[in-house]
Amino acid sequence: MTDHLLNLHGDVLAAMRRGPKPFAKLAFVLSDTDEPTDTALGHFHDRIAAAGPGDELTALWHRTLTSWDLAEQADWSTAPPRTDARRTDTFNRLGFGADLRKVLDHAVPVFKEPGATVISREFTSWYSRDMAAARSFYWNSYEQLLRRKGWSDAAVSSLDEASHAVVERLSDPTRTEAYGARGLVVGYVQSGKTANFTGVTAKAIDAGYRLVIVLGGTLNLLRGQTQRRLDMELIGRDNILRGADPSDADALIGIDYQDDEDWPAKFVSHGGRPSTFGSFDIERLTTRDDDYKSLSNGIRALEFEKQIRTQPLHDPANLHHAAARVMVVKKNKSVLDKLIKDLKKIGPILSEIPTLIIDDESDQASVNTTDPKKWEGGKVDRKAINGQICQLLGLLPRAQYVGYTATPFANVFVDPGDEEDIFPKDFLISLPRPTGYMGVQDFHDLDSEGTAEETHVRGVYADSGDRLQEALDSFVLTGALKLYRADRGVPEGPFRHHTMLVHESVRMAEHAELALRINTMWHQSAYTGQEGHARLAALLDADFGRYADEELPTPASYTELKPYVSRARQLINSGGQPVIIVNGDTERDYEQPDLDFDRTPHVWKILVGGTKLSRGFTVEGLTVTYYRRRTQQADTLMQMGRWFGFRPGYRDLVRLYIGREEPLGKKKTVDLYEAFEAICRDEETFRTQLTRYATLVDGKPQVTPAQIPPLVSQHLSWLKPAARNKMFNAELVEIRSPGQWVEPTAYPTGAAELRQNTEIWRPALEALSQDIAVFVTLADDDRGGFTRYPAKTAVLSHAQLLGIMSSLAWGRPDLFAPHLAYLRDASEAGCATEDWTLILPQTSGPTSFAASIVGSQPITLVQRQRNARGVFNRISGVAHRQSAERIAGIRPLSDDDPFASQLHRPRRGAVLLYPVVDPDLGNPARLVTGRSIDPAKVVLAAAFIPAASAAGKSVPYVRFRAVDSSRRGEATIEVP
Structure with a gap:
């Protein structure tokens, strides 16, 4: 049956692309019936008031009102976003009465969580909402995919706003004179930064950027994860197949993802090659398994076709017909050398290519460092990766550089006077803590007598045993609880993988010893016997039963859970080995099928490793962490917090076993839990300072990114924000x-x-x-x-x-x-x-x-x-x-x-x-x-x-100075 009311409202709201307008007038014009307007609004009121889950009209208004609530660029309203005042302004412009407002507010509460914080220099506005809507082929596909994945309207609208804020601060790709913006986006550890830069990439490609280079970590393990995300959620199966018939087995030879459980169902589809619909295709220059290689046809692959050969590529007549090229490359010297060599072969057209460089984990390898002793002699040598990034920016004068990180301190300490470097001179954007994210506040009671520590944290004290057996028991028990919940209607998706992370050292020899110890402990744990079941029953009663989420299924007794313990044990012990060691000197050491979260249906394992598991790499299904690794750098320590992230359906099961009295040099000890709390305070202080400065004064920024570096605090004297060779430019003078x-x-x-x-x-x-x-x-x-x-x-x-x-x-x-x-x-x-x-x-x-x-x-x-x-x-x-x-x-x-x-x-x-x-x-x-x-x-x-x-x-709340190599005589930057 045709839903006439839904169709009418869809037509009316589609006509309000630029903001709310008088609803009754538009409805009268667009309606194909003679029904009086007040009667139609009455039907609308009754429909919303009585709507149950899944009502499409309510969903339509939920999406629309939320997008208006969150819109930062709202020429139609002077009320700030995410406020009751904005919603009131919306209703006034729609012409809705009190009763209708009431039912809509009940059905769609105002989303008031904070949005992104933006510190920016003044820029020329070119990427309006109208333009974004007019050129939105890849963004629309990405948005629809996110909604199919279960993202809420607020989450999608927040991502839309945050990614729009990045793209509008890049240079206009059709601009006559070349300009390369430099920016930094700061997220939380494992909080969805990839989703943001995927959104930025979609919008940037739609707007005209035709070469996208994603620097995806320092290992193929990380690069491959990023490549797969972009292929699945942005590039899509139509561009991957390049016109091949998906039902023709011979045509699919050499196509990636044939062994991927999610191919092709979960890969975004554009309904055919985009170029057949008047849009443009995306050509991949890297694949899931292959990083960038010197191309025998490198010049051809990187040449861009022109409709009008006498005009530059960035001319709109050429730009919006040319295919985009996307590559995901490691931050590896030999790989980047190959890319630079191929680019140099192309010649003058490089100056015409609007390029976007996304640097994931931009504080790792990308930042220039040198021996601190050389600074005193005035010698600063650019390190390999930093030098190659600077070469890329020099070869591509229209390249925009956007770094992404959860630990920004090294990036904001980059010399702002070095014009060739990656200091975020144009903008710094701090992303909000996402809804559903399990982060600092869930493990540390920072300012109140809360229960976060009691619920999730288990201290490991040197004088009371290492508690490794208890952590192992927790891993088995939480696996059983996940299976129990899956049988009772909790979606299976969050439970596909179930992992435990053990991180004690960076030394590979110690990893092997620890893995052997855990394997031995596993086989002696008697999980099939009375002793093992007794331990698990006691742990359920004393811990997991006590802190269980009341809204999720939890067994009343261990007897009810016992059948699932056997299944969990079997999954963990599949292949006869419950432990995977994640370390090595070469890429081959990381190519372990049991560690491939994409191609392996179920990864239920204990991961033992060090540095390679502590940055960028997402440990899917992580539930129990045993952590005793020491470091004296805050950014390194924060990146090791793999227990942060999204834990749908099992956040109450997450446990952190962390060292409370660990040795640190001669006669020194460190409380790792306390250290994490201190750096979390440092991070929150930094974000708070950014928020204070984000508000414009008389329409102009209070501070620019060049004035940000010294807003980094330090709560523990021994825990530096970043390595000393990344911090030599900052000197804080005053905090107002x-x-x-x-x-x-x-x-x-x-x-x-x-x-x-x-x-x-x-x-x-x-x-x-x-x-x-x-x-x-x-x-x-x-x-x-x-x-x-x-x-x-x-x-x-x-x-x-x-x-x-x-x-x-x-x-x-x-x-x-x-x-x-x-x-x-x-x-x-x-x-x-x-x-x-x-x-x-x-x-x-x-x-x-x-x-x-x-x-x-x-x-x-x-x-x-x-x-x-x-x-x-x-x-x-x-x-x-x-x-x-x-x-x-x-x-x-x-x-x-x-x-x-x-x-x-x-x-x-x-x-x-x-x-x-x-x-x-x-x-x-x-x-x-x-x-x-x-x-x-x-x-x-x-x-x-x-x-x-x-x-x-x-x-302004601060006055400071920062060393600036372009002003050696003055050596200060001051906030007026």
Whole structure:
């Protein structure tokens, strides 16, 4: 039966390509009936209100409203995207009444998750939404494939917006004069960066880019994964077959993917060769198994046909008829040499080819490094891969370079003055954390007393056994639970592969020993006997049953699960070996059929490896990780977080066994879990800073990418953001932080420095109120009630606090110096705070106690743990911050918090002061002699929030300088 209402709405919405318009008028014009408009809208209201799952009309409006909600380029609305105001503007323009708005809002809630953050220099707009819609052959195919794969409307629209933001900042491919943009896209580890650059590639090819070079990692293992994704989701089976009949076996000889389980059903189809539909084909210059090779017909393969030979290729008359060429190549010297050699044979036409270079994992191998000792002599040699990338950019003057990484620090430290290099001078885009992504927040309770660690993390302590047997049991048990869920309707897709990753070392000899140990442990685990079943039953009861997702099928007892344990054991032990070693010196070492997630129907194995499993390569079905590898570089450590990613149907089963006391050099230990938390804080701080700067001021960028490098923080002194030979350009001078928390954590450990600091704070301690009956009342948003705590307070002038902060000894003076520079800045754009409320919380509990310090009144001391390098991860309590934020003017005043409201003044900041005792010093109560405590045993730690900007508008938060080789005499770049 024809769905007339759906057809009408489809026609009406198709006419609204540029944004919402009066729905009734268009419906009247396009309708083939004489039904009154209000009656038609009534039918629409009733249909949406009664719609069940799968209703196509609701789905149509879900896609449309979501795309309008998220649209960044919305000439029809001044309301910001992802807000109720944007949705209201949409309904106003459609002319919908209150009742219809209500049912649509219920059916399609406003998607308010943050979008991509863009830092960009000013650019010439050329890639409008109209143009994107007019030339969208490959993007439309890709979008439809994503929807068939189950992507939500919000996910598709978010990808559309983020990829559009990249393409519009590339150079217009039809532009007369050549220009090569340089950009960087920052995602999260294993969060879908490939999906974004596939979308960018689709849109760029549609717009006119005719040569796409994807630098796909340093191993064929990674290159092959990327090639397959592009072939499956963008290039499609029609371009792969090149017109061959898919039913003719002889015609298919030599065609890839004949042994691929997903071929051809899951490969996108364009319905025939695109050129037969008036579009253009894509020719592959690499295949799944073959990297770029010197072509006997290299010149022909890379020559571009022209409709009008007297005009350059980038002329629209030629460009939109020419086939595109796509290649996925390793970042390998010999491979890139072959490519460069072939390109040089082509000659002058190179200057006419709009080219897109996508650099996956762009902080690996691509960044120029050299021996730091040579810098001192002024000698900087360009390394091999970096030099070859620069050659490509030089040979192809119309080449646009876009790097992709989850660890951007090495890229933003590239010398911005080196015009030949890959510094992202034009744009830096930070992608949002995707819905359904399992990342930092799922393993670390960064700012609250959450349950992430309790649910997913199992610490491995040197003094309590290595827990490897427990991790192995968890792997078997979670495999059984996946099979149990698959039998009860949870889609099988997420459970096709089931893997465990064991990562302890980079040494291949140690991998072999570890694999032998795990194999031996496996065969002695008695998974078919009473002992093994008893262990698994206990683990189910104590762990997996306790933390199971209530919305997913979970057995009530081990007896119910037991049949699936046998099947899981068989799958893991297929071939007689449960373990795969993933390492080697050559490509051949990685060509293991059991490791091929694409061609092997089920990979249920334990992977033992090192560096090769820690970057770029996706370990499908990863559920249990046993991780004890040490490193002193934050980006390297973050890339090892293979446990981050999408875990549909089994995120509650994910377990991380991680070293908590691992050796690091002589007499040093490292807490790997703590280290991950620290670099996650570094990353979030960086993203937060980018977000602050992304808002345009008077239509212009606050900062350009060249002013970004020093926004990289470092929470652990021994864990560098990147290798030293990638960081020599950055020097942070000042962080401006009106209305933003500043929490120094690197305090001295020496007795003399601690006593000195206490003396410096003495006048402030003496100024504290005697009244401990004054309570600060805080709204607790999570529980809907209130938390009350007593506090002693004082008001200090800005000069007093500045004098204290300037005189203190610090464990890492360089980390606090940029904040101190801001406090000292008396200019109009500087610190606007005139005085400060000092708050000293008087906490209570079994670990709290009071004591006098340097003759002060008794005050409550708190305990905070230092890490292995003497740095605190956190000082202030989350509950204490809300009143301080009211005082500083960034939270509304409240009758529920009268004390803070009374203390609020314009241009007044707030300081939370904590007398901190490290519990490692012993029982805190024993440190008190009489009623006093030795100041050498106490750290007076402060967190402060300067007054919010009185002007009420956005101002830059940092001032810094970065070494720039083009300005050697000045060596500074400053934010005005």
